[in-house]
Amino acid sequence: MTGYVRKLAERARAASHQIASLDGAQRAALLGAMADAVAAGRDDILKANAADMARAHQAGTTGAMLDRLRLDEERVAGIVTAIREIGELPDPVGQVTRKDVRPNGLVVEKVRIPLGLIAMIYEARPNVTADAAALCLRAGNAVLLRGGSEARDSNIAIAACLHSALREQGLPPEAVALVEDTAREHVLELLQLSDLVDLAIPRGGEKLIHFVAENARVPVIKHYKGVCHLYVDRAADPTLALKLAIDGKLSRPGVCNSLETMLVHADIAEAWLPNALAELQARGAEIRGCDRTRALFPGAVPATEEDFAAEFLSPILAVRVVDSIDQAIAHIQRHGSDHTEVIATADSATSERFIREIRSSAVVVNASSRFNDGGTLGLGAEIGISTTRLHAYGPMGLESLTIERYVVRGEGQVRHPDVAKVDAAA
Structure with missing residues (x-):
């Protein structure tokens, strides 16, 4: 260990106390300044991203990774908008989530803190x-930010904008600490800093997240992959179900809330599935189907059992015909990743059963899987999606970046009056 990351973390830890001491209005003003700084630094950010993209092309990077790496004027504008929207969200710090007056007069509160x-x-x-x-x-x-080597120049350019906003507000730029050296040994060093780092959140491919989880001595919140399902029930509206399949699979295939598997009730499969799969295929999807699916749609590639556990992150959809909601739920419980599960049905009893028996971080009824996202669920830009059943489950917004503690207010109450008895004159 070189100590490089420890020094960054020590300075960031010290800066955290100054950030925590700000009131909500001051933190909102800071985010306004950050948004202005990113907007003003647009050209530098795009120039840096062009250098990252050029290296990625030279390295043979393709598909979803390139899409995630790419910035353009619209995406930079989206970053600016996201920062402003976060600044306008209600402040979670200081929020009282529970208040109780005990029989002895103690006032017990649970309060959110950073x-x-x-x-x-x-x-x-x-x-x-x-x-x-x-x-x-x-x-x-x-x-404390450690981005990947593929986005190094872009991350440095964006961090420089954020640092300028912190300085403008009279705050330490170390509050946003970027590990510019992306050597893997620095990730290992970061993960050992249990005396400095309160929580680590990995966001990326399954290999990265396994590496973090297996090497961390700090608390980690994570999700390994998004194997998201759409179950088309016997009572589904055919047009609605097709819209959910198209949006869930093809609007942006390389993200974790895109559909990977579609389960279709046998009672609707013969009438609905051939046309639905033909439409998906015409729009660029590769269909991998079970034997019953292929009998109805010969254009499907034979699906393996591994396909039903796969996060393709590409325009590939695994399809299985099931005889009942019981089979659909059993399939999801076996192959799902606790990320997002969708049911298309007009039967409220069926949807309520699906909600009860599926434990994933988001269960969606008659809407697209793509809505499992912090922004669309009203959290502002999310910091990640947790499938770890700890204090945060699902998209993580502001509240997930706070914890609750007890504040107890009294007027001299003691638990053991006999032991604590003192002479009033004293």
Whole structure:
């Protein structure tokens, strides 16, 4: 270990106390300054991203990774908008989530406070540099960022904008600490800093997340992959179900809330499935189907059992015909990843059963899987999606970057009056 990351973390930890001491209005003003700085630095950010993209092309990078890495004027504008929207969200810090007056007169409250120093370890997506910083600072935390080598120049350019905003507000730029040296040994060093880092959030491919989980001595919130399902029930509206399949699979195949598997009730399969799969295929999807699916749609490639556990992150959809909701639920329980599951049905009893028996971080009824996202669910830009059943489950917004503690207010109450008895004259 070189100590390089420890020094960054020590400075960030010290800066976290200054961020935590700000009131909500001051933190909102800071985010406004950050948004202005990113907007002003657009040309530098795009120039840096062009250098990252050129290296990625030379390295043979293709598909979803390139899409995640790419920035353009629209995406930079989206970063600016996301920062502003986070700044406008209600402040979670100081929120009283429970208040109780005990029989002895003690007032017991649970109050949200910042976590402290949050480490983000992520790949490809340079927008995460801004989103994570904005979310962490708005919730009163400092952040330690370790992006991937493929986005190094973009991350440095975005961080420079954020640092200028911190200085403008009279705050330490170390509150947004970027690990510019992307050597893997520095990730290992970061993961050992249990005395400095309060929470680590990995965001990227399954290999990265396994590496973090297996080597961390700090708390980790994570999700390994998004194997998301659409179950088309016997009572589904055919047009609605097709819309959900198209949007869920093809709107952006390389993200974790895109559909990977579609389960179709046998009672609707013969009438609905051939045309639905033909439409998906015409729009660029590769269909991998079970034997019953292929009998109805010969254009499907034979699906293996591994296909039903796969996160393709590409325009590939695995399809299985099932005889009942029991089979659909059993399939999801076996192959799902606790991310997002969707049911298309007009039967409220069936949808309620699906909700009860599926434990994933988001269960969606008659809407697209693509809505499992912090922004669309009203959280502002998310810092990640958790499938770890700890204090946060599902998309993580501002509240997930705070913890609750007890505040107890009294007027001299003691638990053991006989022991604590003192002479009033004293």
